[in-house]
Amino acid sequence: xxxxxxxxxxxxxxxxxxxxxxxxxxxxxxxxxxxxxxxxxxxxxxxxxxxxxxxxxxxxxxxxxxxxxxxxxxxxxxxxxxxxxxxxxxxxxxxxxxxxxxxxxxxxxxxxxxxxxxxxxxxx
Numbered sequence: 001x002x003x004x005x006x007x008x009x010x011x012x013x014x015x016x017x018x019x020x021x022x023x024x025x026x027x028x029x030x031x032x033x034x035x036x037x038x039x040x041x042x043x044x045x046x047x048x049x050x051x052x053x054x055x056x057x058x059x060x061x062x063x064x065x066x067x068x069x070x071x072x073x074x075x076x077x078x079x080x081x082x083x084x085x086x087x088x089x090x091x092x093x094x095x096x097x098x099x100x101x102x103x104x105x106x107x108x109x110x111x112x113x114x115x116x117x118x119x120x121x122x123x124x
Contacts, residue, residue, distance in 0.1 A: 026045075027044040027123070029122060030042075031116070035100070036099065036100055037099055038097070038100060038108060038112055039098070040097075040115040041094075042094045042095075043092060045092065048122060051124070052094060052121055053067075053071070054069070055118065059110075060110065060114055064080040065080070068089065074087075082107070083110065084098075084099070085099070085111060098111045098112075
């Protein structure tokens with residue numbers, strides 16, 4: 001029983017510490033690329049959410065008549081140009097992964113460019 005209590009306490013402490021680190025008001029963006037995938041993970045202050053959403057609307061939403069404003073998304077998304085990718089978007093988090101084998105080089109370049117451009121939005 002003591003072991004279970006200790007493990008539970010350790011788990012709670014881990015959650016608290018990680019959420020304090022994440023909520024420090026700073027942005028973090030990381031990219032990962034392999035032969036078959038491109039992905040990006042971004043964490044940012046909630047106050048930057050609207051800027052991120054407007055940037056996404058401008059770069060990939062306009063051509064597909066799609067809006068990212070106030071959207072919480074967790075799933076696969078298909079744009080009008082047949083670009084498909086996984087996106088998880090919340091008010092302070094954005095995760096995107098694109099399968100290069102299932103998308104054209106043009107689609108891959110557009111998503112990669114959008115993801116790389118987010119760094120400028122978050123650095124403002």
